[in-house]
Amino acid sequence: xxxxxxxxxxxxxxxLMNNRQAGAxxxxxxxxxxALLTVIAAVSAKIGMFELKTAANTNRAKxxxxxxxxxxxxxxxxxxxxxxxxxxxxxIPYGGPGASVSVSAxxxxxxxxxxxxxxxxxTTGLARVEERFSRVPTIDVGELPPLMANGNFPPTGSLSIxxxxxxxxxxxxVSGWVEDGTKQGSASWQTCNVDEWLYEDxxxxxxxxxQSDGFVLCHTCKCSQxxxxxxxxxxxxxxDECPDIVVxxxxxxxxxxxxxxxxxxxGGDNSPNPDxxxxxxxxxxxxxxxxxxxxxxxxxxSGFGPTTGDQFYSAGVAQTLPLIWVEGDCALxxxxxxxxxxxxxxxxxxxxxxxxxxxxxxxxxxxxxxKYSNPPSSETNALEIRGGAVVYGVVLTTDTVxxxxxxxxxxxxxxxxxxxxxxxxxxxxxxxxxxxxxDTK
Numbered sequence: 001x002x003x004x005x006x007x008x009x010x011x012x013x014x015x016l017m018n019n020r021q022a023g024a025x026x027x028x029x030x031x032x033x034x035a036l037l038t039v040i041a042a043v044s045a046k047i048g049m050f051e052l053k054t055a056a057n058t059n060r061a062k063x064x065x066x067x068x069x070x071x072x073x074x075x076x077x078x079x080x081x082x083x084x085x086x087x088x089x090x091x092i093p094y095g096g097p098g099a100s101v102s103v104s105a106x107x108x109x110x111x112x113x114x115x116x117x118x119x120x121x122x123t124t125g126l127a128r129v130e131e132r133f134s135r136v137p138t139i140d141v142g143e144l145p146p147l148m149a150n151g152n153f154p155p156t157g158s159l160s161i162x163x164x165x166x167x168x169x170x171x172x173x174v175s176g177w178v179e180d181g182t183k184q185g186s187a188s189w190q191t192c193n194v195d196e197w198l199y200e201d202x203x204x205x206x207x208x209x210x211q212s213d214g215f216v217l218c219h220t221c222k223c224s225q226x227x228x229x230x231x232x233x234x235x236x237x238x239x240d241e242c243p244d245i246v247v248x249x250x251x252x253x254x255x256x257x258x259x260x261x262x263x264x265x266x267g268g269d270n271s272p273n274p275d276x277x278x279x280x281x282x283x284x285x286x287x288x289x290x291x292x293x294x295x296x297x298x299x300x301x302s303g304f305g306p307t308t309g310d311q312f313y314s315a316g317v318a319q320t321l322p323l324i325w326v327e328g329d330c331a332l333x334x335x336x337x338x339x340x341x342x343x344x345x346x347x348x349x350x351x352x353x354x355x356x357x358x359x360x361x362x363x364x365x366x367x368x369x370x371k372y373s374n375p376p377s378s379e380t381n382a383l384e385i386r387g388g389a390v391v392y393g394v395v396l397t398t399d400t401v402x403x404x405x406x407x408x409x410x411x412x413x414x415x416x417x418x419x420x421x422x423x424x425x426x427x428x429x430x431x432x433x434x435x436x437x438x439d440t441k
Contacts, residue, residue, distance in 0.1 A: 057125070060120040060122065060124055060125030061120075061125050061127065063099065063120040063121065063125055064099075064118050064119055064120045064125035064126055064127035065118065065127040065129070065439065066118070067092055067099040067100075067101050067118030067119065067120070067127070068101060068116045068117060068118030068127040068128060068129045069116070069118075069129055070092045070101065070116075070118070071090075071092065071101035071102070071103045071116030071117075071118055072103070072114055072115075072116040072129050072130070072131060074090070074092075074101075074103060074116075075087070075103035075104070075105055075114040075115075075116060076114055076131075076133060076430055078103075078105075079105045079112055079114065079133070079135070079430070080135065080428060080429065080430050083107075083135065085105060086104065086105055086106075087102070087103050087104030087105055088102075088103060089101070089102045089103075090103070092118075097121050098121075099118065099119060099120065099121050100118070100119045100123070101116055101117065101118040101119070102116070102117045102118075103115070103116045104116075110134065111132050111133065111134050111433065112132070112133050112134075112135065112430075113130060113131075113132050114130060114131055114132075114133060115128065115129070115130040116128070116129055116130070127439065128439070129437065129438065129439050130436075130437070130438050131432060131433070131436050131437040131438070132432075132433040132436035133430040133431065133432055133433065134430065134431050134433065135428050135429075135430055136428065136429060136430075136431055137421045137428055137429075138260075138261075138289070138321070138421065138428060138429055139259060139260060139261075139321075139346075139420070139421045140259070140261065140421075141259075141364075141394075141417040141418065141420065141421055143164075143167060144164065144167070144258075144259070144364075144394045144396075144417065145163075145164050145167045145174040145175060145176055145177045145246075145394070145412070146161050146162065146163065146164060146175055146176065146391075146394055146395065146410040146411070146412040147161060147175065147176040147177070147178065147394070147395050147396075147401070147410055148176070148177045148178070148252070148255050148258065148394070148395075148396050148397075149176075149177075149178045149179065149255070149396070149397045149398075149399070149400065149401055150179060150251075150252065150254065150255050150369075150397065150398045150399065151178075151179055151180070151369075151397065151398070151399040151400035151401075152178070152179065152180035152181070152182075152400045152401075153176060153178040153180065153181050153239070153400070153401050155181060155183050155184070155187050155189045155233060155239060156183075156184045156187045156403055157187060157188075157189075157387070157403045157406055157407055157408070158187075158188045158189065158222075158224065158406070158407030158408075159187075159188075159189035159190070159233075159403065159407065159408060159409070159410075160189070160190055160191070160192070160197070160221075160222045160223035160224060160407070160408075160409040160410070161175040161176065161189075161190075161191040161192075161223065161409075161410045161412075162191075162192060162193070162194050162197045162223065162409070162410065162411040162412055163175040163191050163192070163193060163230060163244050163412060164412045164414070165193060165194075167412075168246075173191075173193070173230055173244045174244055174245075174246060175191040175230065175231070175242075175244040175245050176191075176239065176244075176245040176246065177246045177248075177252055178239070178245070178246070178247055178248075178252070179247070179248060179249060179251060179252055180247065180249060181238065181239025181240060181245055181247045182237075182238050182239065183233055183236070183237055183238065183239065187233050188224065188233060188234065188407075189233040190222075190223040190224050190226070190229045190230075190231065190232050190233060191223055191229065191230045191231045191242065191244050191245065192223035192226040192228075192229045192230055193226075193230065194411075194412075196223065196226035196227065196228060196229070197218070197221050197222070197223055197226060197411070198216055198218055198221055200225065200226040200227045200228070201225040201226060201227055202225045203218070203221045203222065203225050203226070206218050206220050206221050207219075207220065208221075211341050211342075211415075213415050214415075215341070215413055215415050215416070217341060217392065219360060219390050221409075222407075222409065223409075230242070230243070230244045231243070231244055231245060254398070255366075255396045255397065255398050256282055256368070256398060259364070259366070259396065260285060262281060262282065262285045263281060264280065264281055264282035264398075282368075286323075286325050286348065289321055289323070290321075290323050290324075290325045290348075291312075291320050291321070291323075292311070292323070292324045292325070293324075293325040293326075293327065294324065294325070294326045294327065294328070294330075295326075295327040295328060296328055297328065298328075298329070299329060299330065299331045300326050300328050300329065300330050300351075301326065301330035301331060301332055301333075301338075301347075302331070302333060304332055304333060304336070304338045304339075305333070305336055305337070305338060306336075306337045306338070306339070306340055307340075307343075308324075308338055308339055308343075308345065309322055309339035309340060309343030309344055309345040309362065309363065310340075310343045312343070312345060313342070313343050316342060318419075318420070321346075321421075322343070322344065322345035322346060322363070322420055323345060323346040323348060324345060324346070324347055324348065325348050325350075326347070326348065326349045326350065326351060326353075327350050327351065328350075328351045329349075329351045329352045329353075329354075330347070330349045330351060330352070330353050330354070331352075331353075331354035331356055332354065332355050332356050332359045332361060333356060333359060334356040334357045334358055334359055334386075335356075335357070335358040335359065336359055336360075337359070337360040337361075337362075338359060338360065338361045338362070339361060339362035339363050340362055341362055341392065341413075341416060342419070343362070344362040344363035344364075344392075344393060344416050344417075344419055344420055345362075345363045345364075345420065346363055346364040346366060346420060347361070347363060347364065347365050347366065348366045348368060349365075349366065349367055349368060349381075349383075350368045350381070351381055352381050352382045352383075352384075353365065353366075353367040353381070353382070353383045353384070354382075354384045354386065355384070355385045355386065355389045355391065355395075355408070356386055356389065357386040357387050357388050357389060357406065358387070358388035358389065359389050359390075360389070360390045360391075360392070361389070361390070361391045361392070361393070362392045362393060362416065363392075363393045363394075363416070363420065364393050364394045364396060364417070364420070365383075365391060365393070365394070365395050365396070366396045366397070367381060367382070367383030367396070367397040367398070367399065367401075368381065368397075368398055369381050369397070369398040369399040381399060382399075382400075382402060383395070383397040383399065383400070383401050383402070384401075384402045384403065385401065385402075385403045385408045386403070386406055386408070387406015387407055387408065388406055388407065388408065389408040389409075390408065390409045390411065391408075391409070391410050391411065392411045392413055392416055393411075393412075393413060393416055393417060394410075394412070394417065395410055
């Protein structure tokens with residue numbers, strides 16, 4: 001009995017010790033797990049805080065970059081408006097409080113470098129960006145010849161062209177740039193320099209009107225009376241044989257694009273398909289820039305005269321782009337001066353354009369053909385120049401020039417053409433240098 005009791009006691013003792021060991025192991029494992037959980041929680045909290053800080057810093061950096069880009073765009077607009085603007089500091093609204101940005105403009109080698117430094121709203125984020133721009137005129141008249149046609153220029157009648165002395169480069173005269181220039185019938189046409197047109201042979205005795213900038217008007221002077229003509233139609237059968245009349249039967253640059261820098265056809269392709277607005281690119285471009293537009297039937301230019309261009313100028317400076325868009329037929333009144341040397345303008349005619357007998361026009365006469373209309377028309381608009389007419393400036397057409405009778409004169413004047421567009425800061429735009437944008441940070 002005693003032995004049995006001891007065995008039972010021994011079993012109880014062993015069971016108690018086993019339970020204690022199991023409890024100790026469980027406690028130890030629990031403590032380890034709690035410690036690991038604590039470490040994991042601490043690390044997670046630290047990672048979370050780091051991610052929050054990183055996200056906040058990223059947002060501040062983006063905010064600062066957007067502010068700097070806004071300052072860059074602002075600086076480009078300010079410099080376009082005023083070429084003497086050198087920079088300023090300002091605040092840009094950013095969904096509430098303003099964000100500070102500092103902008104500067106530095107002109108070097110004909111280009112302007114716009115730099116902007118922007119801060120986040122709380123001033124802890126900072127970004128710097130810069131981009132290079134070039135300031136160019138909205139309309140480029142610098143290399144225009146007296147005559148440019150995307151079709152045939154049949155040199156008939158008696159024609160004088162006073163050349164652009166540098167149309168093909170310094171000292172390289174250009175009088176015409178056409179796709180075809182074969183002489184027809186008993187034509188008599190000549191090209192010459194301005195001094196020959198004014199003073200050689202019988203021209204010396206003609207009535208002249210000197211202008212304030214040194215250019216001289218002479219409504220009756222002719223290249224045919226010059227001694228050293230650049231080109232004389234009596235000596236050749238084709239205009240291509242004259243060095244100052246450039247003939248390219250494979251096609252010359254589009255006349256519209258050459259003047260305005262915009263392809264008249266949608267997307268730059270060779271089709272007159274309308275865009276999503278149902279209008280061609282040339283139409284949308286003119287619609288955006290033109291202030292005076294004439295539409296309707298009959299002769300829309302019957303009331304033109306010496307003061308027609310004055311509406312665009314104030315104190316001798318153009319206040320808006322001097323361009324009249326005629327949607328229909330336009331015949332300049334015969335024997336009348338249209339515009340003036342001090343108030344020239346661009347006459348853009350989408351219809352039949354007639355420079356009537358003995359009329360005098362100052363500016364750019366542009367005949368735009370129906371081949372660009374939507375839908376394209378089988379009718380080609382005419383640009384006709386009649387006997388005794390004088391154009392001081394340029395004649396452009398996307399089709400053919402006709403001159404059935406009489407004589408006429410085209411006189412290139414760089415000063416007159418620059419008066420149309422070179423008026424302070426009004427008719428310029430900025431073009432970006434590709435790849436010049438930099439995030440300097």
